[in-house]
Amino acid sequence: MSTDQVRKAYLDFFQSKGHAVIPGAPLIPENDPTVLFTTAGMHPLVPYLMGEKHPAGKLLADVQRCIRTQDIDEVGDASHLTMFEMLGNWSLGDYFKQGAIEMSFEFITKVLGIPLEKFGVTCFAGDKDAPKDMESAKIWMSLDVPEERIGFLPKAKNWWGPAGKTGPCGPDTEMFYWIGDSKLPPKGSNPANDEANWLEIWNDVFMQYNKKDDGTFEPLKQQNVDTGMGLERVVAVLQGVKSVYDTDRMKPIVDKVRLSSSLKQTEEKHVRIVSDHLKAATFIIADGVKPSNVDQGYVLRKLIRRAVRSMRMLGNEEGLFTASIARAVIEQYEHAYPSIKAKENDICDALQAEEQQFGKTLQEGLKRFQKTVDSLSGKVIDGLTAFHLYDTYGFPLELTKEMATELGLTIDEKGFENAFAGHQELSRAGAEKKFAGGLADHSAETTKLHTATHLLNAALRKVLGDHVQQKGSNITAERLRFDFNHADKMTPEQIAEVERLVNEVIKQDLPIAYHLTTVDGAKAEGAIGVFDDRYGQEVKVYQVGDSSTGSGQVAFSKEICGGPHVARTGMLGSFKIQKEESSSAGVRRIKAVVSGGSAEIDVAKEAS
Numbered sequence: 027m028s029t030d031q032v033r034k035a036y037l038d039f040f041q042s043k044g045h046a047v048i049p050g051a052p053l054i055p056e057n058d059p060t061v062l063f064t065t066a067g068m069h070p071l072v073p074y075l076m077g078e079k080h081p082a083g084k085l086l087a088d089v090q091r092c093i094r095t096q097d098i099d100e101v102g103d104a105s106h107l108t109m110f111e112m113l114g115n116w117s118l119g120d121y122f123k124q125g126a127i128e129m130s131f132e133f134i135t136k137v138l139g140i141p142l143e144k145f146g147v148t149c150f151a152g153d154k155d156a157p158k159d160m161e162s163a164k165i166w167m168s169l170d171v172p173e174e175r176i177g178f179l180p181k182a183k184n185w186w187g188p189a190g191k192t193g194p195c196g197p198d199t200e201m202f203y204w205i206g207d208s209k210l211p212p213k214g215s216n217p218a219n220d221e222a223n224w225l226e227i228w229n230d231v232f233m234q235y236n237k238k239d240d241g242t243f244e245p246l247k248q249q250n251v252d253t254g255m256g257l258e259r260v261v262a263v264l265q266g267v268k269s270v271y272d273t274d275r276m277k278p279i280v281d282k283v284r285l286s287s288s289l290k291q292t293e294e295k296h297v298r299i300v301s302d303h304l305k306a307a308t309f310i311i312a313d314g315v316k317p318s319n320v321d322q323g324y325v326l327r328k329l330i331r332r333a334v335r336s337m338r339m340l341g342n343e344e345g346l347f348t349a350s351i352a353r354a355v356i357e358q359y360e361h362a363y364p365s366i367k368a369k370e371n372d373i374c375d376a377l378q379a380e381e382q383q384f385g386k387t388l389q390e391g392l393k394r395f396q397k398t399v400d401s402l403s404g405k406v407i408d409g410l411t412a413f414h415l416y417d418t419y420g421f422p423l424e425l426t427k428e429m430a431t432e433l434g435l436t437i438d439e440k441g442f443e444n445a446f447a448g449h450q451e452l453s454r455a456g457a458e459k460k461f462a463g464g465l466a467d468h469s470a471e472t473t474k475l476h477t478a479t480h481l482l483n484a485a486l487r488k489v490l491g492d493h494v495q496q497k498g499s500n501i502t503a504e505r506l507r508f509d510f511n512h513a514d515k516m517t518p519e520q521i522a523e524v525e526r527l528v529n530e531v532i533k534q535d536l537p538i539a540y541h542l543t544t545v546d547g548a549k550a551e552g553a554i555g556v557f558d559d560r561y562g563q564e565v566k567v568y569q570v571g572d573s574s575t576g577s578g579q580v581a582f583s584k585e586i587c588g589g590p591h592v593a594r595t596g597m598l599g600s601f602k603i604q605k606e607e608s609s610s611a612g613v614r615r616i617k618a619v620v621s622g623g624s625a626e627i628d629v630a631k632e633a634s
Contacts (some may be wrong), residue, residue: 027138027261027264027265028261028274028275029257029258029261029273029274029275030275030361030362032113032138032257032260032261032264033089033111033113033257033362035137035138036087036089036113036133036255037087037088037089037113039129039132039133039137040085040087040115040129041087043085043129044085045085045086045087045115045116046082046083046085046086046087047086047087047088048082048086048087048088049088050067050088050089050090050091051064051069051070051090052064052313053091053092053093053109053309053310053313054313054314054315054322054498055069055070062093062321062322062325063092063093063094063310063322063325064090064091064092064093065092065093065094066090066092066112066114066254067088067089067090067092067112067113067114067252067254068114068116068231068252068254069090069092070090070588071086071116071252073588073589073590074116074118074588075116075118075194075233075250075252076193076194076590077248077629078588078589078590078629079542079632080118081542081564081565081566082564083118084117084118084119084120085115085116085117085118085120085121086115086116086118087113087114087115087116088113088114089111089112089113089114089257090111090112090114091109091110091111091112091309091363092109092110092111092112093108093109093306093309093310093325094108094110095108095325095328098424099428101298101299101302101303102294102295102296102298102299102302103269104262104268104269104270104271105225105259105262105269105270107258107270107302107305107306108302108303108305108306108329109302109305109306109309109310110256110257110258110270111256111257111258112254112255112256112257113254113255113256113257114252114253114254114255115129115251115253116250116251116252116253117250117251118248118250119248119249119250121251122232122234122249122251123161123162123165123230123232123251124165125251126230126232126251126253127162127165127166127169127199127230128165128169130201130228130230130253131166131169131171134201134227134228138260138264139264140203140263140264142170142171143204143210143211144203144204144210144211145171145175145201145202145203145204146171146175146176146177146201146202146203146204146211146215146216146217146224147166147171147175147176147177147199147200147201147202147216147217148176148177148178148179148183148184148199148200148202148216148217148218149162149163149166149176149177149178149179149184149197149199150162150178150179150180150181150184150185150197150198150199151178151179151180151184152178153180153181155181155235155242155243156196156197156235156243158178159178159184159197159199159232162197162199162232163176163178166199174213174214174215174216175211175215175216176216177216177217177218177219178218179218183200184197184198184199184200185197185198186198186231186233186252187231187233187237188236188237191237191239192236192237192238192239193236193237194233194235194236194246194250195233195235195236195237195243196231196232196233196234196235196246197231197232197234198229198230198231198232199229199230199232200217200226200228200229200230201226201227201228201229201230202217202224202225202226202227203224203225203227203263204223204224205223205224205225206220206223206224207223211223211224225259225263226256226259227255227256227259227260227263228253228254228255228256228260229253229254229255230251230252230253231251231252231253231254232249232250232251233246233249233250233251233252234246234249258270258273258276261273261274261275269298271297271298271301271302275358275359276301276305276358278354278357278358279301279304279305279351279354279355279358280297280298280301282350282351282354283297283300283301283337283340283351284297286337286340286342286347286350286351287337287340287341287342288340288341288342289340289341293339293340295336296336296337296339296340297336297340299332299333299336300333300336300337300340300351301351303329303330303332303333303336304329304330304333304348304351304352304355304377305355306329307326307329307330307333307348307352307373307377308352308355308356308366308373308377309355309363309366310322310325310326310329311326311369311372311373311376311377312363312365312366312368312369312372312373313365314497316376316610317330317376317379317380318610321500324422327380327422328422328424328425330348330377330380330381330384331380331384331420331421331422331425332422332424332425332428333348334348334381334384334385334388335388335425335429338388346378346381346382346385347381348374348377348378348380348381349373349374349377349378352370352373352374352377353370353374356370356373383420384420387418387419387420388419388420390419391415391418391419391420391421394414394415394418394419395415395421395426395429398411399433399435402435405434405435405436406435406436406437406438407426407430407435407436407437407438408438408441409437409438409439409440409441409442409443409444409445410441410442410445412426412437412438412439412441412442413441413442413445413446416442416446423437423439423442427439469503470624470625470626470627471503471504472501472502472503473590473591473592473627473629474592474597474598474599474620474623474624474627475501475502475503475505475506475619475620476501476506476590476591477538477591477592477595477598478506478528478598478601478618478620479496479499479501479506479508480568480570480583480585480587480591481527481528481531481532481570481582481583481595481598481601482506482508482524482528482601482616482618483496483508483510483554483583483585484527484554484570484582484583484585485523485524485527485528485531486510486512486524487554488527489520489523489524489527490512490516490520493511493512494510494511494512495510495511495554496508496509496510496554497509497510497511497609497613498609498613504619505604505617505618505619506617506618506619507615507616507617508615508616508617508618509609509613509614509615510613510614510616511612511613511614512612512613512614513612515606515608515614516606516614521603521606524603525601525602525603528601529600529601531570531571531582531595532595532596532598532599532600532601533596534571534595534596535594535595535596536570536571536572536582536594536595537571537572537593537594538568538569538570538591538592538593538594538595538630539568539569539593539630539631539632539633540566540567540568540569540587540589540591540630540631540632540633541566541567541569541632541633542564542565542566542567542632543564543565543567544564544565545565548565548567548586551567551584552584553567553584553585553586554583554584554585554586555585555586565586566586566587566588566589567584567585567586567587568583568584568585568586568587568589568591568630569581569583569584569633570582570583570584570595571583589629589630590629590630591629591630592624592627592628592629592630593627593628593629593630593631594628596623596624597623597624597627597628598620598623599620599621599622599623599624600620600621600622600623601618601619601620602618602619602620602621603616603617603618604617604618604619605617
């Protein structure tokens with residue numbers, strides 16, 4: 027089966043089982059406090075897994091583009107990718123273990139035709155917090171999966187969550203395909219005791235517990251199922267190829283990279299790094315990110331520069347190549363993701379500019395690195411030298427680490443972080459911690475700050491004009507950061523007026539609720555939103571203030587959003603803008619806080 031056929035077969039199968047097919051979310055999370063990119067199919071669905079009502083119902087399925095860099099050192103092997111597609115299906119309080127496992131098994135064996143003899147699973151081994159998941163194991167055995175092919179693993183392997191310190195979580199069961207040298211797995215082999223010979227292809231997560239503040243676990247009232255299947259991995263299995271890079275949609279990109287190399291014999295790892303990183307960069311730029319030294323832009327810059335360095339290792343030392351690889355990516359994926367074709371010029375321009383900028387200093391930086399190595403008396407490159415390679419020659423720390431590792435050396439990362447912290451507001455370490463921080467933290471403080479961004483957005487439009495649109499948002503438990511389009515620096519008077527409007531609404535203690543409508547309906551009622559292909563047939567519109575009671579009151583804010591939000595504005599306490607500054611050309615950035623208000627909050631519900 028081709029990549030396109032598997033993608034379609036998955037959605038068709040779950041649609042036939044009563045699931046609504048929803049569009050995948052952007053790679054850049056909206057209003058998420060802890061991560062830089064969408065890392066899993068369930069990532070955009072956290073509010074609904076925590077009790078919010080999804081417009082499409084209780085049973086959902088989609089294909090989600092994901093970015094993960096925690097395994098970046100593994101890119102180049104047979105199975106790891108920075109950007110991949112995840113096939114997912116969800117039950118929000120509907121079917122649970124029995125239904126999920128039976129459907130997974132039916133799709134794998136009947137639709138995909140994977141033979142039972144090459145199929146194995148793992149389940150949660152149990153600990154002091156939750157019992158051994160014999161329930162899942164017995165369901166697998168009832169489907170004729172041999173008991174010896176079922177392994178048990180601890181929390182580190184077979185447990186998901188919670189998203190933050192508290193919240194929904196639970197055991198999972200993972201599905202594997204035999205990739206060992208022998209035609210069939212030997213007796214007694216399973217993915218728990220023979221991991222290297224089994225390839226994970228799917229994961230069913232059973233959210234059946236709530237982790238409390240005191241660290242204990244209690245059963246959840248609404249039990250959810252969240253699954254994730256790696257499209258590229260399962261396609262590699264079905265096509266009988268040795269790696270995800272040999273599949274039908276990836277191989278033309280890899281071939282293009284090989285053609286761009288000047289070496290007759292290419293090193294496979296570097297070919298794969300170039301292919302993977304520029305594919306990821308193409309999709310990231312299409313979602314509006316440009317290379318920079320912070321947040322998503324830093325990760326993008328790291329990917330591009332790592333690709334450039336790997337291409338140098340393949341013998342291409344002069345010619346520009348990134349745009350041609352991007353066009354190969356677009357050719358393979360534009361039918362499934364039209365936005366990358368629409369942004370082709372932006373993608374190629376951004377890649378070429380970064381490639382040219384890095385190319386000017388790469389050679390000198392490599393010389394400096396070699397001089398450092400030649401003068402070493404030990405095995406550690408000091409942090410100040412690593413920072414100098416970053417600051418002067420544009421080498422991300424990860425690139426310096428990679429070069430050092432190839433020579434059996436290490437980096438004084440603490441020294442690098444100290445040098446970087448004194449130079450820049452956001453250290454690389456801070457960005458990486460944020461990236462690895464897990465999924466959205468829906469605590470009372472972040473929920474209040476999320477609500478405050480809606481009030482801020484509405485106030486900015488009243489003060490500066492209706493041209494104002496949100497261009498980015500980042501929320502931690504301490505503050506909100508809100509990016510919006512506006513040509514000029516705000517005056518002190520404008521900042522004061524925005525603050526006044528938001529605090530006036532807070533003082534009025536207005537109700538907040540949401541209602542379900544269509545995208546066209548949201549437009550017609552004047553709701554704010556970026557109306558593109560990220561939305562399904564139904565959307566949620568959150569409204570601050572009531573315009574339907576006949577009291578003459580006009581809603582202060584109407585905005586498409588997944589939530590969550592507080593139930594009344596008075597719960598926010600007070601609002602203060604700490605800083606207004608430039609974010610990029612034509613984009614301003616506000617940092618603000620809320621203080622006081624309710625320590626415990628009620629969450630906005632659907633309007634009756």
